[in-house]
Amino acid sequence: MSESGPDDYRDLFEHAPCGYLTIGPDGRIRKVNATLAVWTGVGADKFIGRRLHEFLNMAGRIYYETHIAPLLRMQGFFNEFAIDFETAAGERLPVIANAAERRDADGGLLFTAVVVLKATDRRRYERQLVDSRSELRKGLATERETAELREQFIAVLGHDLRNPLAAISAGARILQRSGALKEHKELRVLDMINSTVTRMSDLIDDILDFARGRLGGGITLHRDARPLEPVLEQVVDELRTASPQRVIETSFEITSPLKCDRTRIGQLASNLIGNALTHGAKDQPVRIGAKTEGDEFSLWVANAGEPIADAAMLRLFEPFFRGEVRNSRNGLGLGLHIASQIAQAHGGRIDVTSTLEETRFVFTMPLTPTTS
């Protein structure tokens, strides 16, 4: 007869580093090991013949009846479920458990083995994760609500500002149509009304874009893969019409498909070119080019003229920064800021170099969006 030693099977069972119990086909506990008895403070003999759920808290009992027991019946095992034992002292003992049915050759149930690990720290950690995630979700929901309200406000504001402008335009058109104004000076006044309204409308667009960007959320993009070149050509045409005495040279080589918000990129290009027209040498061309190379799309605008002062370079993309030129004709100083916002929204950036030879703004963005 061999002496029982500390590593014989009976001992391994009793003093395993986990709780271990078996449940008979009648649902009553057959065996329980010493570890579990110690953890729960309940004597081993008190376990035998009772049902497992008698040692769980109410939530655990319900969970046992509605999930654990059915799953064991249907699946034969259930791993990593969390339950709480109630210790003899009335405290909670959170555990993670595995359970598996043992059946004989005919499929008859012999017993169910259940192994439990103490999981106080782990359960607390998981609870913290769950709690912070639900906080996060609530926060996101609130943010989404606020963003929607903000969008609505901006939309209404834009509409309310544009409506009277449309009325002014309509008035000018009525006068034009009437034929009553015949003097060259009077007709010029009508033209100026229209162009001033257009300028005002552009200012409103800039302010609203600014509001969208600054009040949080940034500029939302509507990307598609439609060709960008026609949009850029149109932007250049409009600027040529507005400044007929200036030369704008283009060089577009967009060979790879590009997913971007065409309207916004057009706006970015327009702002960069407008900036070049305003600050660049009036007798030199403004050059714009765009190309795809590798995984990158780049668009650049270059002009000749006085280089940008070092102090100004640092503040170029700040909102309302107008540098030396203080003239309401050139807008609010939001053009470059909005351009940089658009660049950011596309996951890209704008770099500037300015020397005596030329000033160049380069917008680059990845072809495959890394930010959604």
Added chain:
Amino acid sequence: MVRSSPVILIVEDEFLLRMNSAEVIEDAGFEVIQAADADEAIAILTARPDIHVVFTDIQMPGSMDGLMLARFVRDRWPPIKIIATSGLVRVGDDDLPAGSIFLPKPYPHATLVATLREMTSG
């Protein structure tokens, strides 16, 4: 037999916009009646049986906005066709009575005239 021009009722609270639209529509050969809000429009519709099309803005002060007016008109005078316009809301097909057209602002005058011609032909 001389066919009289179809009668269009414009409902728009912004004076200059209303006047400009009226001129454009008249130049296209229609007869135009103007109303500044839904209440005026309903009074006119009640008094005259010969209105073909109601062309209404959506954002309007007063008891009803353009969408409610559209529903009211379809309910009381089913044969009258409806065009709605707005610079703010985007209106879906289900929001307006069946057969109505929505024109988002700003719209080209040619589109407005073409729509009116189609609605009053036949």
Added chain:
Amino acid sequence: MDALARNNVHVSGRGRRDMVFAHGFGCDQNMWRFVAPEFEGDFKIVLFDHVGAGGSDLSAYDKGKYSTLQGYADDLVEICNALSLKDAVFVGHSVSAMIGVLASLKAPDLFARMVLVGPSARYIDDVDYVGGFSEKQIAELLEFLEDNHMGWSAAMAPSIMGNTDRPELAEELTNSFCRTDPEIAKAFARVTFTSDNRADLPRVKVPTLILQCSEDIIASEEVGKFVRSRIPGSEIVFLKATGHCPNLSAPAEVVSAIRAYV
């Protein structure tokens, strides 16, 4: 929305009479796997998952609609109508017992007989009523379900392939029988355990059988007897089976009890 797809409806059997099975809180239609097939010879069997459980269309889950049991009852009526069921036998487990009651009140011609397995008209104790639970315990349950959310995603995707003891399962479903979106599970638990259908019982016009287990902590004998006393003309059978899911733990007993009644 097609109700049959939404609720993962399965129809089988060769009989001319109809029999509908409704699962309770926690699992899905698979919990009838040892009971329903026994009736396929005499009945057309209809099995389904409540929205939010099993293979149902989770995108159809609407917080407002399913904040009361009536939402689930409406679905049940819709399914039965879609299949043109008439004079069917309804077998409902746990909370589905009351869902069936509500369905039969809404569409009185739907069911000719009802079998309620482990029913409870109200789970939380009230003045002069023992439901079995306090409000505090139900609140603990809801919090506890969150604790099992993490374990859920790990455990609820079963690798049935690894279970050599039950080879027949290896070929069957790869979905877990009790897995569902934890948010929906919590909401369903709340709806179930805070429900109160005591006032609906006296209005039931359909012959009803209650199957009551012993030592069922979710729906005790007292609760089962209450249901029997309030549904006019109803009968109760006390099963030898213990626990809350006799359809899984003692299916033969459940089958013979149902057979004797229909």
